[in-house]
Amino acid sequence: MNVIQRIDSWAQRDPQRVAYNYLGKENTYLELKNYSDSVAAAITNMDLPDKAPIIVYGGQEFEMIAVFLGIVKTGHAYIPIDSDSPSERLVTINRIAQPVACIAVEELPVELAGLPVVTPAKLKQLFSERVSFSAANQVKGSDVFYIIFTSGTTGVPKGVQISAQNLESFLAWMESDFGIKDESTFLSQPPYSFDLSVMDLYPALTRGGTLSVIPKKVTEDFRQLFSVLPQLKLNVWVSTPSFMDICLLEKSFDEEHYPQLQHFLFCGEELTHKTAQQLLQRFPHAAIYNTYGPTETTVAVTQVQITADLLAKYERLPIGKPKADTKVVVVDENLQEVAAGTAGEILIYGPSVSQGYLNNPAKTKQAFVKFNEQNAYRTGDLGEFDEAGQLLYKGRLDFQVKLHGFRIELEEVDYHLGKVGLVEQAACVPKYGMDHKVSQLVAFVVAKHNEFKNNLELTKAIKEQLATLSMPYMIPQRFVYVDSLPLTTNGKVDRKHLFSEVNH
Amino acid sequence: MKEKVIEILEDLTGSSDLADNLDINLFDEGLLDSMATVQLLLELQSQCGVEVPVSEFERSEWDTPNKIIAKVESM
Numbered sequence: 264m265n266v267i268q269r270i271d272s273w274a275q276r277d278p279q280r281v282a283y284n285y286l287g288k289e290n291t292y293l294e295l296k297n298y299s300d301s302v303a304a305a306i307t308n309m310d311l312p313d314k315a316p317i318i319v320y321g322g323q324e325f326e327m328i329a330v331f332l333g334i335v336k337t338g339h340a341y342i343p344i345d346s347d348s349p350s351e352r353l354v355t356i357n358r359i360a361q362p363v364a365c366i367a368v369e370e371l372p373v374e375l376a377g378l379p380v381v382t383p384a385k386l387k388q389l390f391s392e393r394v395s396f397s398a399a400n401q402v403k404g405s406d407v408f409y410i411i412f413t414s415g416t417t418g419v420p421k422g423v424q425i426s427a428q429n430l431e432s433f434l435a436w437m438e439s440d441f442g443i444k445d446e447s448t449f450l451s452q453p454p455y456s457f458d459l460s461v462m463d464l465y466p467a468l469t470r471g472g473t474l475s476v477i478p479k480k481v482t483e484d485f486r487q488l489f490s491v492l493p494q495l496k497l498n499v500w501v502s503t504p505s506f507m508d509i510c511l512l513e514k515s516f517d518e519e520h521y522p523q524l525q526h527f528l529f530c531g532e533e534l535t536h537k538t539a540q541q542l543l544q545r546f547p548h549a550a551i552y553n554t555y556g557p558t559e560t561t562v563a564v565t566q567v568q569i570t571a572d573l574l575a576k577y578e579r580l581p582i583g584k585p586k587a588d589t590k591v592v593v594v595d596e597n598l599q600e601v602a603a604g605t606a607g608e609i610l611i612y613g614p615s616v617s618q619g620y621l622n623n624p625a626k627t628k629q630a631f632v633k634f635n636e637q638n639a640y641r642t643g644d645l646g647e648f649d650e651a652g653q654l655l656y657k658g659r660l661d662f663q664v665k666l667h668g669f670r671i672e673l674e675e676v677d678y679h680l681g682k683v684g685l686v687e688q689a690a691c692v693p694k695y696g697m698d699h700k701v702s703q704l705v706a707f708v709v710a711k712h713n714e715f716k717n718n719l720e721l722t723k724a725i726k727e728q729l730a731t732l733s734m735p736y737m738i739p740q741r742f743v744y745v746d747s748l749p750l751t752t753n754g755k756v757d758r759k760h761l762f763s764e765v766n767h
Numbered sequence: 768m769k770e771k772v773i774e775i776l777e778d779l780t781g782s783s784d785l786a787d788n789l790d791i792n793l794f795d796e797g798l799l800d801s802m803a804t805v806q807l808l809l810e811l812q813s814q815c816g817v818e819v820p821v822s823e824f825e826r827s828e829w830d831t832p833n834k835i836i837a838k839v840e841s842m
Binding site: 482483484485486489490505508509512513514515667702703705717718719722723726738740741742743 | 780781782784788791796797798800801802803804805806808809820821822823824825826
């Protein structure tokens, strides 16, 4: 059975089993099947070009996942766009992806010219109908299953295409390597436009599990967060290490108060020794895993279990060993493999590697190369294998950073800053904390002449304009106003110089 | 204690104007977000010895430098 069939099969085996729990609002596997069949039938009636992508706009409500499933049942790929996104980003993604329709789970903030839209009202009506749908044309093999947009260096995001077989490879690994049982309750915390969400969504649904959602507004309100968390009866925790840092602030977040919680999976950014050690102290009997992988290779491809021995051996935690069907090699600039103990670029090949960026042959050609006759992805990450075969992460070859798990190209932040009317010129750099992790983005700005009383007001105005242009997580936390930006000898902004000003 | 809190806040937000703007709303102004709040609570713990029970953390009670100073001084 493929992913779609496996999820549907739970509607037959155990129709009243809870698939989704959104702050107490529960939806069953039967509802998931009925809703997704209704969406699939409606899409089929729209008579759209085969396999072309469809945008899904919304937050973390149950309807989102029903729509995703409905779309792949018709052979189309879905593009999740979070309702947190500014209109500008929707317009940009619409232009790049050239989708054939948009399903708006939440009201669209902007009109997407010429695009057929299924409105929230229409969707509600669809969900109230019961239709039978036979998924004869569902997504399979190399057909694209989902497309997730990530930050791009030219200010234009890139759509990573993940096929059905990429996803199957990822799911097989999730099932074989982590000891997670069927019918487990998973934390569902990241937004669907962030591929970390795939680490809870499909592993849970294909195995009869329940997704317990913590929406963004709850994560940001600590009082509410810690009143909701104990009620979820979680078995499997999937999040960024940053979100765990919030939870560890609460003293009662431990094995005694969360006895069902037995698995922790981290991805999206570096798991620090400190966070891992604290967590293992709180949950001494839990299986805690650090994982690593870029969106382009389907969520993650390496894993390592965090044990007391591992913590004792490594000051900076390794990112693990590759999954069985995948090869991870460390190469030099000529794509020649280097020996263990030597640092180089991490290159990944195997069945979970994407076929490339949607409608972007130039970027695809740069990042996806042939290696040993196979489609390989150049991560731009620096790594090194140690004598135990563990992959160690050593940083980036370019200006990409991870901030609380979000992947950000500094050039994209600069690009958006440059579009703000109050800004003459700007460049941003990451400020690192003590733990090799980015704690803030710092923008150096040459401001245009303005009438603001002080820099606080100017910063507020710039941030407000930025919010209409870029994702919230790409807005720098700190603004420094300067008369001019330092330049390198060939006239480019000297980012290294700025970097050294904020990192001593 | 007041100076210490302002110092922590200025370091976290990168703004050197806070001492003159003690009633500014740090969240509305985009100077603090939830991850910066985590940092703030950890700094208050290590530098001021104040343990804030996070499960009782109400953002509206912590949204200006003056409110934060008052909270810390009351603990």
